[in-house]
Amino acid sequence: MSRVLAFLTARQSAGRAGWRVTDALFRGAVGGLGLVGVGVVLHRVDLVVIGAPLLLATIAALAVPVGRPPVPRLEPLPRTVEAGDGAKAAITTAADPGVEFLAIRLPTPGTASLGPVHLLSGRATTLRATLRWNAWGEGVDLRPDHLAASRDALLISGPVVGVETRRTVLPPVVPLITGPLPPRASGLVGAHRSRRPGDGVELRTVRPFQPGDRLRRVDWRVTLRAGAATGDPLAVPHVREQHAEVDADLVLVLDSLADVSAELADWSSAAPGVTVRPGGSLDGSVRAAAALAAGYLRQGDRVGLIDLGHPQLSLPPGVGLRQLTRLRHQLVACSRAAGWASRPVLLPRQVPPGAVVVFLSPFLDDATVTAATTTARRHLVIAVDMLPSPLVADPGTPWGEVVRLVMTAEHQARREALRANGVAVVDSPEAVAATLRRVRS
Template sequence: MSSWRPTAGLVRACLLAFGGATGGLVLGQEVLLVLGAPFVLLAVMGVLHRPVRQPAVRTVIDHGRLHEGQGTTVRVEVDDLAGVEHVARVASPPAHVGTRPRYGAVGSLVADGLPVLEVSPRRWGRRELGVERVALTSHWAGWRWGPADMPEHGVLVLPQATPYDSRAEVPQPDGLVGSHRSRRLGSGTDFEGIRHFTAGDRLKRITWPVSLRTGELHVVTTRAEQDAGVWLVVDALRDIGESGGIDGAASTLDLTVRAASALAEHHVRTGDRVGLLVLSSDPVRIGLGSGPRHLQRLQGTLARVRADARSEPPERLDLGAGAGSVVHVLSPMLFTPLVTATAGLLRGGTAVVVIDTLGGHGSAPDPDPLALTSLAGRMQRIERDDRLRRLAELGCPVVAWRGPGTLDTVLRQLARRGRVPKVRA
């Protein structure tokens, strides 16, 4: 436990004051008394302003849950500031966390307010803000408390939801109420067309302008609006590339997590039911749900994703997805078992979209084409291209993540495909 101790300045002032007074009296040199007089004043004032009570110091953080790029403040609290004139703080620079001041060192007079440290996490995940040390100094800089180590604070950083919006409909909505057009005619507000009146039609559906003009009764037909079940399969088996945070280059896991967060926020905002499956050493499965609380649960799960090189993808994906669900597989598609599991979902009649999150990794020219690493990388890219080609032959669209509008064309094609009559042998 820290306590008040004399500073080097107070010790030096006492020694010089004692030496000047002793030398002036013993040697009879008045000049030594004159030179030592200021140090006598400093020593006396420093000793008289010694703090009596031991303060309790702690640091608190304003927010424990942030998004990438957001900032918060770490404050220091002292229960007893009697006799304290200056407060200094020094924090070790953590990885993927920006601080202001830049190097994490800040100090101020108590009269000007206690010093604050501003932090801003630059990458999603659980971020520790580093070890911090706090020191207190009394009046006349005679006594110092600390520096004492403060408990380390942690922040849960949610992935930044890339601005994403899509006006395309989910291929086969099967819910009750939502924003997607149903495949069946029903009592909705989405205009479908005008047809002749038949037995069983509601009278309020009659369109009188058309009926009076043609001389026959006509009714307006509409489609009901339904919600859909959307599954997000996140490949967290490997992390290829080096992450530079929100301000730098993105690794494959960065692209995957941020894309999943953007899709989850978009579908929850439109009223769909969203589920999540994280493929890692410790798989996590969250069932279908909707609402802001469910979105926070999804984003919190994505923020805790960790890549493990020892984990292997499953041979079969068991989502329990219904016939009206759509599955988004976010993956670089570098592992054959994951491709096999995706093909199994396709054969089961599920609408599957593969979102390629490899990005620009692996496309840069090799400095030494004959090196073993370069040859291995080219072989892996050839195998990956072959896997994607086979998925395309099965009718699975593969699209690279580009942010807004990435899935518009693909979902429209799947919706048209879902309306085509199917012939079963």
Template sequence: MTSNQMAWRATPALVRAVLLPAVLAAGGLALGRPELVLLGVPLAVGTALALGGRVRPSLGGWPAGRTLSAGMRPPPEVRAIGPRVLAVGRPVAVAVRIAPSDAQLVATVLPMPEPGAPAERVAVVAPADRPRQIVTETSSPVWGSQLLARPDHLAVADDGLFTAGPVTGTPYTPQVLPAITTTLPPGPLPPRPSGMVGAHRTRRAGEGTELHDVSPFMPGDRLRRIDWRVTARQAGPREELYTRHTQVDADADVVCCLDNRFDLRAEVASWSGLGSSGADDEPAGRSSIDIAVDTVASVAAAYIEHGDRVGVLDLARPHEHVHLGSGRRHLLRLRTQLARHTRRPGSGDSQPLPRKVPRFPHGAIVVVTSVFLDDAAGALATSWRRAGHPVLAVDVLPAPLVIDRAEPAVALAARIVLAERDERMRSLAAAGVPVTSAEPAALALSLARLRRSMRRTRL
């Protein structure tokens, strides 16, 4: 029964409370036994007091349908209230709201607790004239559109003579954004910066924050650049003004590319059913797409924090990319796009990467996340490097892999695939595309090394 079909229904207790006095009265009159009539009087009086004259049978007849149509307010509406958007693993307060009604007790299922706690909790409350709320904390361990609460409920009225339900509650399904797992350095500045509003240092003098030098005042220098402390140290007839020169602060364009054609877990035995997320027999732990999404969110947050522009391109769906942008609102938009549109592939969805992808700005930094099980992602990364883009390849295959539990044939095939994968990543490194794991320490070190290598080629 759903909430819009909810109605008061008579319980077997009401049927007994109505029929038993009638049977006792008829038997007492037929047998001439007044004590039988008196025996049913307390039951009839108690039923009448409980009902209070508020209800009457529906026109369809009673107790055939056991439904009531007048005299009672509708059963209470029960729904879960919480934020529409939340972050992975962050506890949020979710309230179960119970509207006023004639119910004396309402039993409702509370939101799912944190992972590892009991799977279901039920609360029993007595509704009042005003709405009541039961507030609990819950969290989601995974990103995407997640069902966090469904307040199924049962209402009881008039001393248990009427019930409504059990009713399937309205699901509470917020959008869970991927987590920013770690704080990363800002990364490299491309050879030709796109703008002059970021926080990266350059070698050119101009408007910025990093000191370049202090020199005598020259025609064209701005008065607000005068260094009065250095000037005050001068004395005598050759006293002159000195100005501070700074280095230009520049920003960068960063494009994060996700290869989401494969969704693999550390359990090699599960690779035969790619992307079967949600199955009961699916191994625990994060998959490659989970690692890729968290990595992209962390890299984007690191660059956006320093004033850079970041975009996201899903190589499986290049027409739905996130354009370059900066600022906190853009970071929220980017994380929402990742949570809402990142698709987990099915077992038959392995498709080649598109031949055409949107063009990147000149010198934009490209971060590619993939498991590199074929040559497609590596070929794209190599072509971007040859075009002059700084490229970083991030291996998002979960580690360590569990191969021993697989069947011998599957384990042998997995070892062959992994050997080919290692050779493919060595070829990437030889082509000038560094490959790193998604571990925060390794990723931060690779970004720092990429920054040093780009600094040597900066114009």
């Protein structure tokens, strides 16, 4: 009787701690007790010999306390990582002696897979997993789902969905050759030469001294030579006048209204497990924007970002490494909200005067073309066609090839409309530099 009471007490305490019984417990307890009872009533020793060990083993397994269910804890990892980085994730657990094994499932970062299941003994304290973030974006990359079992699996806890670990994976920066941007006429300090005089390093002319000129600009050699010709060495001081170095602005316009791949059959469905279609138009646009921003910020230009679908996510032009980090974070935010806008929005006040505007878009609708041509009336606009090529027809419908031909013809007509309105159209971000050199020459 005492053993039965201990069995019931252990079961109740485990239930209050968060454990639940399994079929193995009922089979061991009910089956063992039933065999022993029937054997005593019928005076069958064989039934008692079979049922007693089963009942005693069940009671002995429950006699070891299981305590609170173990909860895996993940050691802190960086909140922001680079695409292609890897890290060692350590998951620690603390279990009581009554826990026999712990099953932990880890999702695979950047994929739709739930990941492998790791089966650990109750004495194990640390699980180490290798993580690698191959795809950029933001979302859940590690979630230790777990299930714990007591001895002989008589009690289990779970399965429990673990605490989600979110991380921002910044898009990669690919080295890109940059071209010369036209300087802003209103600037006074920067990396580009302007036609107006001012502070700089490139000589513009040497002229006679005028009221307002600084004495440190006097060229004494030229002054002495000019004075020797007139007989008065200091009669007409001459000063050196430089070209002013001014800022140049580059504004990247991201088309987040559409994210398409080369397969027309996939346009109507979302990519499973990811927010951005790998190898699609938005993926290529974000990578191109990061590369262009890094290249022009490196040479001292000001770079900003405009999201056609969400103007509130735009980033004003800035300089330096901090601006590049902010811009890459903003690209991830734009991709997270992609596809929810009904039409493109580009306000004139978003583009500074004299800035070069680079459109990164597949140009699948006339509204985007209209936004680019309207901007071209006031700025130099370069359109980078991000539509994957060549398009692949849908093999599941007899009209697949016809649809492909129509889409290709409409896209080509939009490209021609851009060129007719003064917009330079290129097929890759690498061609932006050549276009800028052609414009400056």
